[in-house]
Amino acid sequence: MPEYFEEKEEEEIDRLPEIEGEDIVMRMAPYPSGPLHIGNSRMVILNDEYVKRNDGKLVLFYDDTIGSEKKKPLIEAFDLIKEGLEWLGVEWHETYYKSERMEIYYEYGQKIIEMGDAYVCECSAKGLRKNREKGIECEHRSRSVDENLEKWEKMLDGEFDEGEVTVRLKTDMQYPDPAFRDRVLFRVSNQEHPRVGDEYHVWPLLEFSWAIDDHLLGMTHILRGKDLVMEDKMEEYIWDLFGWEKCEFLHYGMLRLRNVRLSKSEFQQQIKEGKLRGWDDPRTWSLQSLKRRGIQPEAIRDFILDFGMSKTDIEVPASKLYAKNREIIDEKANRYFFVKDPVEIELVGDLDIDEAEIPRHPDFSDRGNRKIKVDRKLFISKKDWNENEGKEVRLKNLCNIKLEGHKGYVTDLANKDILKIQWLPDGEKCSVEKPDGSYDEGIVETNIEEVELNDLVQFERYGFVKILENSQWKVSYGHR
């Protein structure tokens, strides 16, 4: 094989602002409710990229607190996430689980209560919200430290039910930003956790667990989306309370794919209901599904890095990702004829060719030719047939015909500048899995047998596909 892997470097590297400091430590914190998808890949790739450029350390920290009714951690997700990271070429040095560090959170929770900076609150969720909106302090706020500690012990002993009680940070109920008024630090949950079962009833919320862990693990830089900017303030507030050193925050804006809605909890549900085939269903946009479609991890990295670190919210069409992928795979993918929804036509007139020879790749003659047998009866796609009634078209690499009904009158052999269509005398049945979950059916030339499982090929005038099964041919569609 020739050297496809030339340096593609360019200069786009400069889209990321430099970061300061030595011995950089960063972390990525996926919530394990499903595999990483294209949206999550931004967080992951930016972290990886920064760490690699600065020769730092990257921590994988499963953010597997108990979540909510709607958003549950999923046991398979831990491995799916890892698999996705490895595929993307992300390198990390240590792995942690929130669920294994509960005692640490309790310890600091106790401390913060002892310091008088947090209190046990027995407001209902509704009441809490209302007070927060109006800036009203509830009666629990003024409890003594001893009383708080007593309640805290009871919480840990499981004497409260879900929703009955929380531990709240004592910031200021008049704080101008209502989002920052006495946020909840711990709450009660009796749900079963996929890793630690029902061992704990009291769970920290992310702002608290992060404030503790980011300090304990010595994070120097924290990268997060704009949706989590408030966590900066929360963490800093808590660090100040403990007198800890602060670290640097970096933010990026929200990224959306046009016409794509990504929700792992919804996908989780749809998979359960059988509406999606599984976590590699193309509609989930999971890394697994993109791999299945023949999207290259390098393409995803390029795609993400193109956006840099801007705080602007962006909405990009998926075609941008496909453009990146095409750049990489066009030269790798050999060409084959695929006839979708075959329609039979009969060739009429002089034609004395038994076999057509067509290069495997138009740009690489060293890959040789493939041969397709010629018959009087040929199949062309229904679409080409419909659209060219009465017109002259060229059967690519064979001859020109005038289409009339189910007959093709051979006009001549010269390579004319007219529409060239794919044709086949017969072929292997082939089913194409489309990104929207539907399937295209058709036939593919028998030469396809020379390719290996998981190879990427291009079906001419149709698109790039990846070979999923090669006994009964099944492929998945990547893009045009």
Add this chain to the structure above:
RNA sequence: GCUCCCGUAGUGUAGUCCGGCCAAUCAUUUUGGCUUCUCGAGCCAAACACUCGGGUUCAAAUCCCGACGGGAGCACCA
């Protein structure tokens, strides 16, 4: 409603911190042309932008003020 963030071509992005070299970068997109027996790829060319209004200044995409537009947070989710 309150708090915060953002606003450069169709879509993204560089430049904004440290005003002049920005009649504004690059990619993608679109349109032409060339090439190729794919509506793919390649090559060449063209098209298209500093949200608006004030101010500061010899000079503003860059600084200040205001308006408008978009987004996020205000969950006992992450």
